[in-house]
Amino acid sequence: MPIISISLNDELLSELDKLQKTMGFAGRSEVIRAGIRNYVSEEKQKTELSGSIHAILLVVHNDEFDHIIAGIKHSFEDLITTHLHSKIEGDRCMELFMLDGEAERIGAITRNFKINKKMDTVKLVTL
Numbered sequence: 001m002p003i004i005s006i007s008l009n010d011e012l013l014s015e016l017d018k019l020q021k022t023m024g025f026a027g028r029s030e031v032i033r034a035g036i037r038n039y040v041s042e043e044k045q046k047t048e049l050s051g052s053i054h055a056i057l058l059v060v061h062n063d064e065f066d067h068i069i070a071g072i073k074h075s076f077e078d079l080i081t082t083h084l085h086s087k088i089e090g091d092r093c094m095e096l097f098m099l100d101g102e103a104e105r106i107g108a109i110t111r112n113f114k115i116n117k118k119m120d121t122v123k124l125v126t127l
Contacts, residue, residue, distance in 0.1 A: 006032075046110070046124065049103035053126055057097040057106075059113050060088070060121035068118055069095055076109040092120070 008016065016031055025031045061069065073080065082098035099106050106124070113122040 053103050055099045055106050056125045058123045059095040061119050063091045063093045065118040072112045079105055
């Protein structure tokens with residue numbers, strides 16, 4: 001089995017260790033493998049979407065990055081039927097987008113948020 005190494009900041013390492021303990025994983029590698037399997041499965045499911053769909057996109061970020069949200073939102077206004085913005089704790093914000101449109105475009109807005117390292121959480125739920 002090939003071995004890869006990754007760098008994690010202290011906060012992420014702490015969260016990884018918590019998951020290991022609470023979910024009963026044998027070690028950190030098991031947690032990381034499970035996370036990768038989950039991510040691959042979710043992404044594979046999204047690539048199989050086609051036609052016109054309805055979806056909910058959840059994005060969590062620090063409020064200093066509101067301008068990034070606005071820029072991406074502007075590029076995909078044709079998809080967004082509803083947008084809710086809420087402060088959730090301290091300087092963190094939650095954006096909830098109700099989307100209606102072609103699967104390919106919904107995939108594109110989701111990728112725009114996911115590849116941006118300033119976003120803490122990006123989750124797409126198709127309806």
